[in-house]
Amino acid sequence: MTKISQPQPQPHVHADGHVCWGHSTHSHAHHQLQVQNLSVNYREIRALENISFSTECSRSLALIGPNGAGKSTLLKALAGLLPTAKGRINWRGKPLTRSSHELAYLPQRGDIDWNFPITVRGLVEMGRYPNLGWWKKYSKHDVEIVERALASMNLLDLQERQISALSGGQQQRAFIARALAQEAHVLLLDEPFTGLDKPAQETLTQLFRELTSEGRLLIASHHDLQTVPAIFDEVLLLKRHQITFGPTKEVFTPENIEASYQF
Numbered sequence: 121m122t123k124i125s126q127p128q129p130q131p132h133v134h135a136d137g138h139v140c141w142g143h144s145t146h147s148h149a150h151h152q153l154q155v156q157n158l159s160v161n162y163r164e165i166r167a168l169e170n171i172s173f174s175t176e177c178s179r180s181l182a183l184i185g186p187n188g189a190g191k192s193t194l195l196k197a198l199a200g201l202l203p204t205a206k207g208r209i210n211w212r213g214k215p216l217t218r219s220s221h222e223l224a225y226l227p228q229r230g231d232i233d234w235n236f237p238i239t240v241r242g243l244v245e246m247g248r249y250p251n252l253g254w255w256k257k258y259s260k261h262d263v264e265i266v267e268r269a270l271a272s273m274n275l276l277d278l279q280e281r282q283i284s285a286l287s288g289g290q291q292q293r294a295f296i297a298r299a300l301a302q303e304a305h306v307l308l309l310d311e312p313f314t315g316l317d318k319p320a321q322e323t324l325t326q327l328f329r330e331l332t333s334e335g336r337l338l339i340a341s342h343h344d345l346q347t348v349p350a351i352f353d354e355v356l357l358l359k360r361h362q363i364t365f366g367p368t369k370e371v372f373t374p375e376n377i378e379a380s381y382q383f
């Protein structure tokens with residue numbers, strides 16, 4: 121059987137200078153994520169009510185709000201891990217589904233079993249699973265992509281190490297490398313900065329810049345209000361319902377923060 125080689129996703133520059141990550145076969149419109157009137161329930165409890173926003177490739181969006189505001193719920197709904205009670209989630213004009221290879225979800229650190237016996241390389245190779253054919257055999261192309269993902273996260277020296285034997289920052293990098301190996305366009309990250317020391321936070325901030333500059337869309341829940349303007353260009357303030365959404369410079373104001381946290 122002949123394997124038909126897939127075109128590789130890569131950054132594309134639009135006529136207006138905007139960069140989008142993806143395949144050359146994708147439409148030339150900016151890759152947009154549109155969330156319309158989204159509500160999510162846990163059984164009879166409504167966790168999110170009427171969320172609407174629209175963002176696109178090359179952006180980094182922070183989900184901000186107090187404990188229980190619905191940040192993780194929104195990320196899980198975007199990842200297709202929770203059913204929506206109402207509303208729509210569209211990516212590039214079509215409903216976003218869990219099976220989309222273009223989307224990678226990184227759970228909260230506490231939700232990951234760090235003692236699971238797997239090496240860094242094994243974890244990153246898992247990122248290729250959705251892209252493999254039914255015969256589940258790695259091609260040279262898959263190996264190259266795994267190598268590239270390990271290299272870009274500076275993990276080549278640690279690739280044979282068990283994930284349980286990494287520092288918090290290294291573990292975070294290993295999970296992001298898995299998302300890169302998946303060649304995901306949209307990265308959904310649940311509290312990626314939590315538990316990282318200052319140097320690791322700075323490295324992750326720099327990595328965010330690199331990922332958005334090559335046209336990916338990053339959406340992350342975030343607790344440290346001080347660092348929001350330096351890391352994220354858009355903000356969605358939540359308290360089960362939507363307080364506000366927009367560019368950080370415009371909507372990340374003391375009034376809106378207070379409305380969300382009710383200090």
Ligand SMILES: Nc1ncnc2c1ncn2[C@@H]1O[C@H](COP(=O)(O)OP(=O)(O)OP(=O)(O)O)[C@@H](O)[C@H]1O
Binds near residue numbers: 191192194
């Ligand atoms: N599995 C579940 N079953 C029932 N209710 C849940 C479940 N998971 C979360 N909830 C509830 O949904 C609401 C939103 O929770 P969510 O975890 O999305 O908040 P969050 O903003 O991520 O909070 P935190 O900052 O504490 O991580 C909370 O009231 C929470 O108790």
